Amino acid sequence: MINTRWKTVTDTISLLGEGPVWDEKQQRILWLDILNGRIHSYSPLTDTYHSHETGQYIGAAVLSESDTLITAMQNGFYEIDEKTGDQRFLTDPEAHLPENRFNDGKCDPSGRFWAGTMHIPETAVTGNLYLLDHDGTVTRKLTEIGCSNGLAWNAAQDTMYYIDSPTRQVFAFDYDSESAEISNRRVIITIPEGGGSPDGMTIDAEDQLWVALWGGWKIVRVNPESGEITAQIDLPAARITSAAFGGPDFTDLYITSARVGLSEEEIADQPLAGSLFVVENVGVRGVPGVRYRRN
Secondary structure (H helix, E strand, C coil): CCCCCCEECCCCCCCEEEEEEEECCCCEEEEEECCCCEEEEEECCCCEEEEEECCCCEEEEEEECCCCEEEEECCEEEEECCCCCCEEEEECCCCCCCCEEEEEEEECCCCCEEEEEEECCCCCCCEEEEEECCCCCEEEEEEEECEEEEEEECCCCCEEEEEEHHHCEEEEEEECCCCCCEEEEEEEEECCCCCCEEEEEEEECCCCEEEEEECCCEEEEECCCCCCEEEEEECCCCEEEEEEEECCCCCEEEEEEECCCCCHHHHHHCCCCCCCEEECCCCCCECCCCCECCC
8 A cells, every 4th residue: 555645755846856866874765956057965864965066057966885875966977975065077968068967876785877868959869878887988868859757677686677758658678787788778658648757767676667747646556567557645736846755664655846937826836846755655665776886
């Protein structure tokens, strides 16, 4: 039985909340405000919050094995030391595409960082999906992407799930964990018109996907084998952006949202838009996120 009772985590409102990541070592949730270039951090155990300004759009962040953050930002990949605030530039595969920015990313089961881009004005299909490997090299894996979004891998490590939001579809690929090669792209679910666009996503311990619906006021649980929506959590914000499991047993579902582009009337109707929500003891266990692993 899925628990659908949500609450807000803090009073912090993001313009474009995204990219939640659970830090199992420090028992805290990290999430982003992409357009304000901010990394948020909150510890439920100590009720402490802080944020870090990056100075540029930040599309995705993952923890590394050395406890730094590896980020995909407006100007490429960076490593951030939260203790010192130092930002170390790694590489920028899209220096020649100044109207693009990174949007979402996640580490695969082997600890390689996948992150994709999108056209900032959203008037051209110029996005790509990249792989930042263990040795720091970058490979382009997909091209002609409208808005690169959610990523997830199954427990068997033979399937990768991926979202290009404007298509309103969730894709599956055959995935080779050793080589990071992907093939046999196929659609596992299409969100009908009026139901919102799939945005970020996560996967639970039963290999079921949790897909955030931008414009849909909800997050849905999807069986990737049948494409059936088996559960949903309705939320008080239209633009639901992503989710991550957290808590000591990975039974709490953290959900990000946005208020960018909303009119004054819409904000009055959804004053919690841009909040980080949590559903405690959601009724299913998640899986720990993977940290970026260097050679």
